[in-house]
Structures are given as structure tokens and as C-alpha cells.
Amino acid sequence: MGSITASLFISLDGVIEAPETWHFDYFDDEMGAAVGALMGSADATLFGRQTYEEMAAYWPAADPQDPFTAQMNGARKYVVSDSLTEATWENSSIISGDVVAELTALKQETRLGTTGSATLVRWMLEQRLVDELHLLVHPVVVGSGKKLFADGAKVPLELRSSATFGTGVLHLVYGPAAE
Numbered sequence: 001m002g003s004i005t006a007s008l009f010i011s012l013d014g015v016i017e018a019p020e021t022w023h024f025d026y027f028d029d030e031m032g033a034a035v036g037a038l039m040g041s042a043d044a045t046l047f048g049r050q051t052y053e054e055m056a057a058y059w060p061a062a063d064p065q066d067p068f069t070a071q072m073n074g075a076r077k078y079v080v081s082d083s084l085t086e087a088t089w090e091n092s093s094i095i096s097g098d099v100v101a102e103l104t105a106l107k108q109e110t111r112l113g114t115t116g117s118a119t120l121v122r123w124m125l126e127q128r129l130v131d132e133l134h135l136l137v138h139p140v141v142v143g144s145g146k147k148l149f150a151d152g153a154k155v156p157l158e159l160r161s162s163a164t165f166g167t168g169v170l171h172l173v174y175g176p177a178a179e
Contacts (some may be wrong), residue, residue, distance in 0.1 A: 003032075004113075004134070005113045005130075006124065008114075008135060011140050013141045015142040016146060017146035026169050034136070035136075045075055045114070046080065047115065048118075048120035052089070052114075055089070055115070078093050078106070099114075107131075117154065134171065157174040158176055158177045159172065
């Protein structure tokens, strides 16, 4: 049985945009182990179009000595998009059309993990497709930027687990609330 696991770095004020400008002050071995476990538990990565295009522009030409380069390029990747006509990054496939049906079928046998892709994550939460939502809440107010949650449908969730890292980051794991 597969699943969809979404994980995001998020600030106290809900910002998920440009984590490279505020996240690394809190990244240590403890968080690295949590992120590595999340990445290692997925059979494939699920992206929204914008995140896919950003990653596809970077990883194919990234330093081949970096162990993440081979991992990112070699992994199976799915991009949800109605506008992309071609996915040229190695091992990539496009999901379009009846996305709910396609993701529901795919997650029957595949453990999918998202990286970034806030718009896709919000939409999948509203569709009740996300099995686990991992939020790594950083003890910083960024002040501006794209937020994970905007106006939209109510999505009841239940806290499944929580952990506090030495840096003050909270690792919160949510799942769908019982109906």
C-alpha cells in the first residue's frame, strides 16, 4: 500500500517561500536525519509544476560529487501539471487530466513524497489525498513571502506526532481527521 507524504519547511508566520534565506540557521544533524528519513521512505517524488521546473533546472547540471545529485536525478519523479507538455528531467512523468483519479491510483502501490510544491500540497489536502503532512516549523518570523495556507476550504487534520529539535524547530506530523 502506498501513500502521499507532504513535508515542508515553514516559519512561525506560515511562510514557506525561499527557505534557503531563513532555514539553514536551524539545520543540524538532528533535522538532517529527519529529512533524510522522509526522503528515504518515498518510492518517488511528487512535484507541482513550478517546483519541478526549478529542480529540473538545477539538478541535472549539479555537482556529480554531491551524493544528492545522483539521488535526485535517478529517482522517479511525477509532476502534476496541466500546462507542461514534456518532462525532460530523467525519470520524470507528467500527471494531468483527472489528477485525483491518477494520484489515487498511483498511491495504491507507490509511496509518494512531496518536496516544496505548496500549491499542490494545499490542493491535495483539500482533496483528502495527503496521508501525512510533515511541517518543520522554524522559530523565526520571516515577515513576508508565500504562505502555505491561504483562503480555501476547511481541512480537518489530527496531530499524529510531534518532536522538538535542539534548535527549537518543531517537527509536527498531521494526518486526515476522521470524518
